[in-house]
Amino acid sequence: MKDKLLEILKKHLKKTKTIALLEIQQQLPGDTQYEEFAKLMEELEKEEILVPIKKHGSNGSKYVLYNTYRINKEKLKMEFIEEIHRWQRKVDAHINLSSYLSLSEKEWKEDLYFIKKIDTYFKEKGLPKEEATSPERAYEIVHNEKWIDEGGGKKLLERIKVWEYIKISKQADPLMLAVNKKALQGLNHQHLIVENKSTFYLLLGFLNQTQFTSLIYGAGWKIVAGIEGVYKQLDIESEKNTFYYFGDIDYEGIAIYESISDKAKLAVSFYEALLQGEKSLGKENQERREEVLKNFVTRFSYEQGLKIKEVLEGGYYYPQEALCKEEVLNIWRALS
Structure with missing residues (x-):
């Protein structure tokens, strides 16, 4: 009270x-x-x-x-100052809260939620050892891939003097991709992005049997920053490309797609095939992303969308690796 x-x-x-x-x-x-x-x-x-x-x-x-x-x-202000000092004693040593002594209490209250998230991230995982894209790091810290670039995250990270520690890559890593030489000679190009490396290698042997110009390993969140680099890597014009995305049916896989949904179509037929198989347990600790999930299921029938919601809410997921070799070629051919 x-x-x-x-x-x-x-x-x-x-x-x-x-x-x-x-x-x-x-x-x-x-x-x-x-x-x-x-x-x-x-x-x-x-x-x-x-x-x-x-x-x-x-x-x-x-x-x-x-x-x-x-x-x-x-x-009364001393009470506020003492609160900041109490938090300074509690948080990770790399976090510096001194800026808040000259800011309003409103700003402090608004930022405290994120400061707690950053503190937990540092204490559980330590300082990042490798660079990551801003969406990837933002998702790791606060489970919101847009937080650093669009949600004021960069300003807050600079304010508490940890920006240099979180290692945001200034340039996106080049994407690992395979090229269909025959399709590359055409004027229009289709590309299939897959979230996981094992699925990339599963599909690799079928690339030349499709009309697709490339198969791209998205490497999780790296695709968010790296997708624009495909044009230079393949030396093709940006106006004549269609990207399709296929990832896990879990909260993170869905969030990755939603981050590039303005640039890529969902490879719905692959997901529909996944839904015919067995769900897996193992993602029960993923943070729920209700708004992201709501957008994602609109691309499916009502029954399929309901099934996706029930599976994820129950702590289950569908790994893209669940598709077998025999079915992926027909699905891929039908996608173009």
Whole structure:
């Protein structure tokens, strides 16, 4: 309840430095016990955050409270400063919170959720040893691939002085891809991106039996930054290409696709074949991405979408490796 009291006082300070006891009580939850409230008010008096104006009289209760109090702005700010110091002692040593001492409490509250996420990431995984794209690193830290580039993440990481530690690659890694020489001579090009290396090698032997120009190993999140590099790697014009994506049916695989959905089509027929097989257990700890999942299932029939939702919500998933060699060629040929 102390946090609630401090919130009331900070809000009131925007109008005036004095506050009536009755005004404080009116803003407290209806089930607040008077004795608990009185003890907290006494605590705030001892901390000199509240100074009673005694000439305005008291309420005459067993636990005496005064009718009016003066709010000590500097002491109230000290409470905020001490909170930052408490967090500084708790978080990973690489995180520096000193910037917040000169920022507003509103900014601190807005950033604290992400600071906790970064702290957990450092404590569980340590400092990154290898570079990663910003979407990949953002997903690792806060499970939102757009956070660094579009959600204010870069500014926050610089503010707490950890930007240099998270190793964001300035240039995307070149993609591992295989080329169909015959299709490369054409004017229009189709490319199939697969999330995992094992699926890349499974499909590799069939590339020359399709109309596709290339088979691309997306390497998880690396495809998000690397997809634009395909044009230079193959020396082809960007206007004459169609990309298809095939990944795992799990929250992360879906999130990867949604990050490039403006550049690539979903290879729906591969996913439909996966749904005919057995689901696997092993992704129950993945963070749920309800909005991403909602967008993803719109590309399937109602029944298929419902099945995908039920499987993922139950902690199961469909690995793309579940497709056997015999069925992938026919699916791929039909995709073009």
